[in-house]
Amino acid sequence: MRDEPGGAAPARTELKADCARCFGLCCVALPFAASADFAVDKAAGSPCRNLRTDFGCGIHTELRQRGFNGCTVYDCFGAGQKVSQVTFGGEDWRSRPGDEARLMFDVFRTVRHLQELLWYLTEALALPAALPLHPELRRALDRTEALTRRPPEELAELDVAAVRQDVNALLLRAGELSRAGLAQSGNEKNGKKGKNGKNGKKKDRRGADLMGARLRGADLRGANLRGAYLIAADLTGADLRGAELIGADLRDADLTDADLTGALFLTQPQLDAARGSAGTRLPESFTRPAHWTA
Structure with a gap:
């Protein structure tokens, strides 16, 4: 992943959905199929039948009862408000011609992946056992945050899989360090030793x-x-x-x-x-x- 101009790291509150600042992007951009999670079929780019004109959900308090469990477990990690208010400067998809609206939906899907990575990187930076990796984690977080602020056309073409691969390698190492520290601490307390001098049972x-x-x-x-x-x-x-x-x-x-x-x-x-x-x-x-x- 190439270095990008740095910026302030996002606060945790910016990595959570704020539907009041979003134009209902998840209710339009994403497809879903009739199943245990959704009561009806919906194509990508087509507004959900429950989306109101003010971009709120008409059945928000009854989603589970009305067969929309999938909506209750979805989180865009703050991508909705960032794409709505930052990338597109507060202009909603209804005010844009077809191709421009589709671009907004494509960008939302990309930024959602990047915001999720920012969540994980922020979590990794809070792990004491991952301290040796903190400089690398901080650089990865800054680069990923900068990517979320690229122009719409660049975001739509971004190779998200490559970005995820680079970040995932760091997260793997951070997780290993944290779990190793936990196993060592727990087994020292219990006085247990395992095979090859390693404490504890492999899980x-x-x-x-x-x-x-x-x-x-x-x-x-x-x-x-x-x-x-x-x-x-x-x-x-x-x-x-x-x-x-x-x-x-x-x-x-x-x-x-x-x-x-x-x-x-x-x-x-x-x-x-x-x-x-x-x-x-x-x-x-x-x-x-x-x-x-x-």
Whole structure:
């Protein structure tokens, strides 16, 4: 990834959706198919039938009841307001001819990917164990932030996969450092040693198919669950402290009374897609989903 002119790093609040400052871009740019997540089909570039003239959602308080669960677990990581207010200077897609509106939708999809990377990089910079990587992480964050502010035509042509590959290599290293530090600390406390002089049991479940898995009360401290399929898994009472969850699919996973304190690269959409309870322990920066049981 080429160096780009630096700028101020985004605050965490800028990496969360602010629908009041967006022109309903996710409700137009993205397609969805009739399924358990969406009640109807919608083509990319076509406004959702529930989108109001003021760009608000006409059924926002009833999305789950009306069959639009997919909308409740989606987060653009702040791409909507950035594209609406910064990239296009406050001009909405309804005021633009067809090709210009399509450009806005293409840019939104690109910037959404970049904003997600900014979220992960910001999280990595908050990891004490990743301190040796902080200079590289900071440079990657500055470059990625600068990319989000490129002109629309350049953003539409940006090779997002290449950017993601570069950033992902850093995130992998940051996760490894953090999980290694957690394992060492935990095993020194418990006085355990493993094979080849390494403390603790290896918990590498990266990309594992754990759909519907019975993991009730499982000790998953410091586990690598990157990209794991945990759809409808029973994680009741599981210990997920320090587990790496980047890209893990938690749709309908049961997190009742689970402990996610210090979970690495956890996102709010992952929690929103799961089930939980008042006893589920979350990192301080996250919001307990409204649909979780009391």
